[in-house]
Amino acid sequence: MPDTVEPQVQQDVSTAIHRAFEANTAIYPTGGGTSLGFGLPARREGLGLSTASLNRVVDYPARDMTITVEAGITMKSLAETLAKENQLLPVDVPMADRATLGGVIATNWNGPRRFGYGNIRDYVIGIHAVDGHGRAFKGGGQVVKNVAGYDFCKLLTGSLGTIGVITQVTLKVKPIPEAFALATSSISNLEVAEHVLSRLVHSDTTPSAIELLAGPNWSSPLQLVVRLDGTRSEVEWMEERLAEELLHDTSLQTEMLRGEEAVPLWKQLVEFTSQESPLTIRANVVASGTTKIVEAAQSIDPNCSIQAHAGNGVVFVSFSEFPGEGLSRTILGQLQPLATSLHGSVIVVSNPSHSEMTHQCVWGGNHVAFSVASKIKHQFDPKDILNPGRFVYS
Amino acid sequence: MIHKLNPGLVNELRQIVGAESVLTAHSELLVYECDGFIIDKNSPDVVVFPRTTEQIASIVKACSVANVPFLPRGAGTSLAGGCMPVGGGVMIVLTRMKEILEVNLRDRYAVVEPGVVNVWLTQRLKGTGFHYAPDPSSQGACTIGGNVATNSGGPHTLKYGVTVNHVIGVEAVLADGSIVQFGGPTEDPVGLDLVGALVGSEGTLAIVTKVWVRLTRNPQGYRTMLGVFESVDDATNAISDIIGAGIIPAALEMMDRGILEALEAAFSFGFPLDAEAILLIEVDGLEAGLDEQRDQIIEICNARGVREVRQAVDEKERQKIWKCRKQAFGAIGRLSSSFCTQDGVVPRTKLPHILRRIKEIEKKYDLRIVNVFHAGDGNLHPILLFDERSAEQIERVLKASGEILEECLACGGSVTGEHGIGIEKIHYMDKMFSEDDLNAMRNLRDAFNPLNNLSPHKMLPTAGACGMEQKHPGRRAAL
Secondary structure, eight states, X not given: OOOEEOOSSHHHHHHHHHHHHHHTOEEEEESXXXXXXXXXXXXXXXXXXXXXXXXXXXXXXXXXXXXXXETXXXXXXXXXXXXXXXXEOOOOOSSTTTOBHHHHHHHTOOOTTHHHHXXXXXXXXXXXXXXXXXXXXXXXXXXXXXXXXXOHHHHHTXXXXXXXXXXXXXXEOEEOOSEEEEEEEEOSOHHHHHHHHHHHTTOSSOEEEEEEEESTTSSSSEEEEEEEEEOHXXXXXXXXXXXXXXXXXXXXXXXXEEGGGGHHHHHHHHHGGGSOOSEEEEEEOOGGGHHHHHHHHHHHOTTOEEEEETTTTEEEEEESSOOTTOHIIIIIIIIHHHHHHTTOEEEEEEOTTOTTOOHHHHHOOOHHHHHHHHHHHHHHOTTOOBSTTSSOXX | OOOOOOHHHHHXXXXXXXXXXEEOOHHHHGGGSOSSOOSSOOOOSEEEXXXXXXXXXXXXXXXXXHTOOEEEESSSOOSSSTTOOTTOOEEEEOTTOOOEEEEETTTTEEEEOTTOBHHHHHHHHTTTTEEOOOOOTTTTTOBHHHHHHHTOOOTTHHHHOOGGGGEEEEEXXXXXXXXXXXXXXXXXXXXXXXXXXXTTSTTSXXXXXXXXXXXXXXXXXXXXXEEEESOHHHHHHHHHHHHHTTOOOSEEEEEEHHHHHHHHHHHOOOOOTTOSEEEEEEEEEOHHHHHHHHHHHHHHHHHTTOSEEEEOOSHHHHHHHHHHHHTHHHHGXXXXXXXXXXXXXXXXXXXXXXXXXXXXXXXXXXXXXXXXXXXXXXXXXXEEEEOTTOHHHHHHHHHHHHHHHHHHHHTTOBSOSSSOOTTTTGGGHHHHSOHHHHHHHHHHHHHHOTTOOBSOSOSSOOTTSOOOOOOSOOOOOOO
């Protein structure tokens, strides 16, 4: 672990980065440290910059359904604040007691409910950050609709702390739904799974999450979980309708979990990616390609565990052991070509062995987009002091 | 700053797209001298109509070599001068790239060329159970490429979000003529969110040549209501109460007495002309929840002294209500020969305050101001009526507009919710943003458009200088 500074106020972030800029010292921003394995390892020694003390609620006009907070607030603390007003940020994140909002935005982390509620980028309406010179800048504002200037809220989402350290965020939030239920079904094979998933696209119900689960982590070898959110009467209607649709069109039996019964499985779904594993990867493909990725992963490691946000084509594979043929052969040789054929990509989420962590393995290769991103990086951080090495910049 | 027509460049453009797709005659160029913002006008030197991405790349390269500025244009329905060619140059009109290339329901996306008119996609999707959610009031004319450039909103953005929430990928030609693809049919593209950076960049970062849009499942049902209020205060308080109660209607629009008069004259819908304000409230979703939401809304309106809440009896009546709302701007001609629309935003709890202030400003400047706007989002569209033959009236309109926008900023809002900065609001940028913020924006522009030859003099004031001051209010066409 490098030495770490912990700014107490946002201004201190500017000061610390400006100093680092002058001294050409690398800065490694951290929130709760829950995603440190995400991306490539650090390229050179430097200084940690923890946002942990930047955890204040700046303004919470609950009746406007917006909130302004400092970026180091934990997702749990944010959720507790919002819950007092019966509101939520519907982004499901593991280790919420440690994970910070700034970290979630910087890693563009999205959980199961992305299908129904959208992604973190859809909720950030204002953002403050500090660039690689130590200059504070902002984008967006406090209102839900605003097209003044370039959208730094989007640009910083997924930027991995490489073009700016996020210090403050304004979010729009949602009311907590009155009720929810989880519909679970065992599925016999992947062919049936794709049939079921394609049927769900046309469902009369409005699922907030569509999860396809496989492997020893889960209670059955292949399982579908659909989350239904809404008012009590809406959820009751959806439970009945969904069970009918699945039985009638795909011969699936459905079990409904409600209230307290549903909590353990839901927790498992949110926390899955935080479990230690010799290798975790994420594939992003078209939704219809989900089962193909599952099949390919299982052929590499029959004991892998998989959670797919199947409505969105986002597949997490947690390998039971580090692939015997190595990372390059597994990813570059097999999974990436498959994902490319499904219009998407594969990235490494965590690889504790650090073996073969080349940028081709970790980030794949949209070289055109990377070269544009590099130009932006150079504008915001010309000395490459913000999280150097983490992402591929030329 | 007029660019002398460069005959070599014109010949090259003719070779790229064919002579019939290049306009150079003054009379033909006049059509392209402005968008819906008609105060500042300037003709391009040449207009070209490419049909392919490769043609656009060649055009851009030719312009760069000739050192001539260039910019894209869709249908020209934008309202802030985003596609006005400051300093002339080559205008690349994208309306011949109008194919819907793919509709994929299984993976919930469509791929369209930039010149596809917004409503064409809606029509193509009819019967599929899906739709493309962003529905600007100009959707019958505006193009999806233009929607991407301006990050367009519309009445239903309250629940469904604006354009950027529904665009998952773009193909674009950069200012150096290279062709790039950011995002695509899959989510979470690796690296920076360049799709998010391009949407709403008002044509200053790249020319979008293909768009991947997310498709949204149609709601099972609707309840569309008109709440008739005796006072604007009661209506705006009801809006704030509805949002505060955690209800997210699909749309929540307000029309005041002034606009109702014009609408009634135009459409004979049967709006009560003695009401001070009408709220158009639509909830959508599962039938199982709609009556409950409707009743809750009626209860809130009752608590705020609503005279009556009328519900659309059938789909036909619902469509008629929406026609009135979306064509409201066409009806304003009945009130005044010229008008100027503002596009400020305030936090929703500040709506009662800002509407009172607008009333005071109306009195102070002895003007008539009518209101029809996206109330649920806090996105105002005060319409200032005037006679453009009177220089003295024009001055009052400008002062009143400025005061309204300043008040929006004082409330913690924005000077534009959906129309954009363009050239119209460029002098407000330094009121919303610090010099460091603006420099960060210039940095982003320089990464994409280092020579600033792609749509120059837009959105960002020149560093260290005052922005363009507005001399005339505009006669805007839509909202």
